[in-house]
Amino acid sequence: MTDAQSDSAPYAIELKGISKAFGPVQANKDISIKVRKGTIHGIVGENGAGKSTLMSILYGFYKADEGEIFINGTLTPIPDSQAAISAGIGMVHQHFKLVENFTVVENVILGAEDGALLKPSVAKARKLLTELAAEYELHVDPDAIIEDLSVGHQQRVEILKQLYREADILILDEPTGVLTPAEADQLFRILGRLKDEGKTIIMITHKLREIMDVTDTVSVMRRGEMTATVKTADSSPEELAELMVGRKVLLRVDKSPTKPGQTVLQVRDLVVHDEQKVERLKGVSFEIRAGEVLGIAGVSGNGQTELLEVLGGMIAATSGEIVLNGDSIDLTGAKSDGQSRRKRGIAHVPEDRQREGLIMNFAAWENVAFGYHHDPKYQKNRLFMDNAAMKRDTAEKMEHYDVRPPDPMLQAKNFSGGNQQKIVVAREIERNPDLLLVGQPTRGVDIGAIEFIHKQIISLRDEGKAILLVSVELDEIFSLSDRIAVMFDGRIMGERLPDETNEGELGLLMAGVTKGAA
The missing domain is CATH 3.40.50.300 (P-loop containing nucleotide triphosphate hydrolases)
Structure with a gap:
């Protein structure tokens, strides 16, 4: 998608005036954000900035005290995760939600079975997984046991789960925290393919280099509020870090050459x-x-x-x-x-x-x-x-x-x-x-x-x-x-x-x- 196309694309997600408090703690305060369809949108901020709370509201884990959620321009109440899934929203958590002694296909259909008899659901899922794997480079053996898979392949299963449920909007929470560099590069290629197919991706990460490499737009949160949303190409890691913390931050350690002793x-x-x-x-x-x-x-x-x-x-x-x-x-x-x-x-x-x-x-x-x-x-x-x-x-x-x-x-x-x-x-x-x-x-x-x-x-x-x-x-x-x-x-x-x-x-x-x- 070109910049011109991106600017004219409709909003897949629009949050208006979202507020959420836990007792005296104001986790989100009057947050508004727009995410264009077919883009990768990053969200960054310090611990406690309210990123996860905001995404949990979007995915139905929490209910906002105030505010509205629009999906593809339509006001969409999301009281729970089932409503989010029905609205085409999927979430890949930092700590995967997989049953380790189940197969890939069993994990994919879990909670999305077509009826009391599992055999038709398994057959349908196996066929669809083969098609999705070919389309998005998410190759994984449908009959493999989860605990036998690498972390990178387990993450692919999580993404396949969301695509099987026909998610058009994917939320990824710290997606590269446990991946090797090669696995992270493969993930980014997959995200690029999903974006090209018109999927909308929100990526929560503290790795500013990944934000610069992967996202089209980035929003910065600080102390429960949205402080800025900028085009990634017009920003820098130093600027984003300063927006996150409220002061200039040294991103690389300034150290003298080592002088090893005994x-x-x-x-x-x-x-x-x-x-x-x-x-x-x-x-x-x-x-x-x-x-x-x-x-x-x-x-x-x-x-x-x-x-x-x-x-x-x-x-x-x-x-x-x-x-x-x-x-x-x-x-x-x-x-x-x-x-x-x-x-x-x-x-x-x-x-x-x-x-x-x-x-x-x-x-x-x-x-x-x-x-x-x-x-x-x-x-x-x-x-x-x-x-x-x-x-x-x-x-x-x-x-x-x-x-x-x-x-x-x-x-x-x-x-x-x-x-x-x-x-x-x-x-x-x-x-x-x-x-x-x-x-x-x-x-x-x-x-x-x-x-x-x-x-x-x-x-x-x-x-x-x-x-x-x-x-x-x-x-x-x-x-x-x-x-x-x-x-x-x-x-x-x-x-x-x-x-x-x-x-x-x-x-x-x-x-x-x-x-x-x-």
Whole structure:
């Protein structure tokens, strides 16, 4: 579709004066937005800006307190998701809504059966899936079990589900969060094909580069309000970031060349089996020196989690050796746990802040003290801890790390995701560790908090500390790492210097393809 055609195309979606409050929190405030038919429209904003709430209203998960929804020019009440589907709206969620032990075709017809007898529905779906796959390059085996498919193919199934239900409007929430670069490129080709066929696509993402590459128009939300809608070609990542945050944002970490010192961590032939005796780490070896960041790239589920958990003392290893500052660490779990790791100078920012980094119903000051409650400055005497000292310490950390609101008494669950992450990062970095283990440091974190957290990691590196960074975000890996190792299926596939590689090469390694095999 040309720009001229795009400008003259009718509106597939028009939201007028949409407002939604949850108690005292105004999630959406008088939002109006128009999305032209046959375009890809991006929506960006910080955590808590109201993006997901707005799309949930459009898809019928929530009902707006005020406002109207027009689909193809017609006023269309959407009280629930069934009404949204009937109006031709489909949504592909960030976390897929698939039954893992069902086949592709069973997932596609689930909830859209033609009657009590499944056989006719399955036959119809199989025929239609073949046609859709050919038309939109969504090739996937209809009889494959979901749990046996790659993440990229599972996402194709989600899109096929919506097309099977004859959706003309597709909402995609963070669609590339768990994809390799090659899978993301394939997704964008599919979206382009859907657009060419007249489908309308709304894409929620925090990746500004994807917005620039894929969308025709982009809307920016901040604090529940729509601040701007611009043609993507007339904007830039820097402008969009400033509109999102309300100030200029440094999109790439400004760091000096590394000056690595002595070896802090050596990992040799590390093997880990899970509780089902499945081998998760298969002879992993690497080292990290003082004053450098080793980034571990890879799609989630390829052993990175187990690597962090072994190093952090959360699980035992089957075999191998870990040497910290010249001394071996017991890997059996008998004499080693998270507490002993902390005493030896290892700090750990876990991948899942809510399940592993915080106790959500406890106050911020309690969470800041967790794991470090034996610190002498927290002790009033041998019998009692000094709660007042913990609260003062938390207040200081909150001020330094710009945690909002800066209230040590507030429960962790009442902070936004970005501020929850700042609490965890502050607790671990401020302990001046020799080795920092950090998993997915900015997962679900808005662009302003990303900038801050990145600066803290580089500051620690510049103080001569060793840092192991695990991230599925290649931009983050390239921005922070001094060396990059790629994991696939529990193995290190290769190691590269950031200046001597690119996303294409890393993407192949992330998919298990070495240069010779390619």
